Amino acid sequence: MKIGIVCYPTYGGSGVVATELxxxxxxxxxxxxxICYAVPTKLNKFLDNIYFHEVELYQYPLFEFPIYTDALASRIIDVARFNKLDIIHVHYAIPHATSAILARTILNNKIKVITTLHGTDITLVGLEPSFTPVVRFGIEASDGVTAVSRYLRETTISTYNINREIEVIPNFVDTEIFKPGENLELRKKIAPKGEKILIHVSNFRKVKRVQDVVKVFEIVRKKIPSKLVFVGDGPERGDAENLCRQLNICDDVLFLGKQDALHEILCSADVFILPSQIESFGLSALEAMSCGLPVIATNVGGLPEVVLHGETGYLTEIGNIERMASYVIELFEDKNKYREFSEKARERAEKFFDKDLIVPKYEMFYEKILNQ
Structure with a gap:
């Protein structure tokens, strides 16, 4: 098949999944x-059968803001015509689905449009009154729609009064890359005295509640010598850094910013912390589990579909700092339980979310839509 993929090229779940797919x-x-406005961050080397087409934005004094939706639609039309594409697979409903549907109309329906819903396009951005009708239209008018979790599917149907089928195809992980294997050299640099290492990976948006990670760590380090590693960047990073200064724990907290070699960093850590207010799936938690890290997370959204409470990690209520910290301490103090959780985390990633299991589901979905 000839497939066009539209996604945001930035450091985030939807862009990562789209690029890896x-x-x-x-x-x-x-x-x-x-087809993007910049090269996706994970598309960092030459690969056979892969082509990149930049969406160029036209600047004109009359337009206060660049008209991305129309520019994207025009680029999709050009790429689809010249390369005879079968499918346009757009990731994230806004504005990609609208642009693809416009392109399909201009192409006289000679191409199929598949939209994958990832989370905040439905649970946050799409709820803005100015966007809601457009999001609903994009979902209803697509030839096929997928969601990354059962939670997201049900939320989409109920919130937007959707009357069509939405297929659940979960996010996936390359278990050959994200696999257990202690990174002793990096671990020694982070924790030279053999301290335990907690890690959090995100885009540092408000819904990630990164300050909660700091508060959990402060409790843990009082009982067990520990270090905290942050990977990623975003608007809440400054507040997290300020909180570390207020608590006088900066010497034990490391902010690494955006990193490509995430699997190497995960393999240097012991426990993954994800205290989000909402997660439609929790890709970072899955990547940590694939590396054998137990996950301490909130019992929200699609996270219970990834993390099994009491088996691959623990789930708590939003904002329950003390409970999260007690779970971390429990795993650090009970080596047998930690080993059991670590093994089950890896096993679950391999058994249910390996890319070789999930990517064929997309292929079958493509075939289904093409044959309609």
Whole structure:
């Protein structure tokens, strides 16, 4: 198949999943065309069967803001015509679905549009009154729609009064890359005295509640010598850094910013902390589990579909700092339980979320839509 993939190229779950999906499909013989305003962060080397098409934004004094939706639609039309694409697979409903549907109309319906819903396009941005009708239209008018969790599917149907089928295809992980294997050199640099290491990975948006990670760590370090590692960047990073200064724990907290070698960093840590206010799936938690890290997270959204409470980690109520900290301490003090959780976390990632299990589901979905 010839597949166009539209996604945001930034450091975030939807862009990462879209890029990894395209790369996996290319290795399976499909011709993949990425259509974005910049090269996706994970598309950092030459790969056979993969092409990139930049969306160029026209600047004109009359337009106060660049008209991205129209520019994207025009680029989709050009790429689809010239390369004879079969499918346009858009990730994130706003504005990608609208642009793809406009392009399909201009192309006289000679291409199929598949929309994958990832989370905040439904639970946050799409709830803005100015966007809600457009999001609903994009979902209803697509030829096929998928969601990354059962939670997101049900939320979409109930919130937007959707009357069509939405197929659940979960996010996936490459278990050959994200696999257990202690990174002793990095671990020694982070924790030279053999301290335990907690880690959090996110885009540092408000819903991630990164200050809660700091508060959990402060409790843990009072009982067990520990270090805290943050990976990623975003608007809440400054507040998290200020809180570390207020608590006088800066010497034990490391902010690494955005990193490509995430699996190497995860393999240097012991426990993954994710105290989010909402998560439609929790890709970072899955990547940590695949590396054998137990996950301490909130019992929200799609996280219970990924993290099994009492088996691969623990789930708590939003904002329950003390409970999260007690779970971390419990795992650090009970080596047998920690080992059991670590093994089950890896096992669950391999058994249910490995890319070789999930990518064929997308292929079957493509075939289903093409044959309608």
């Amino acid at each position: 395209g790369k996996s499909l290319a290795t399976r013989g499909h011709e993949i065309h990425f």
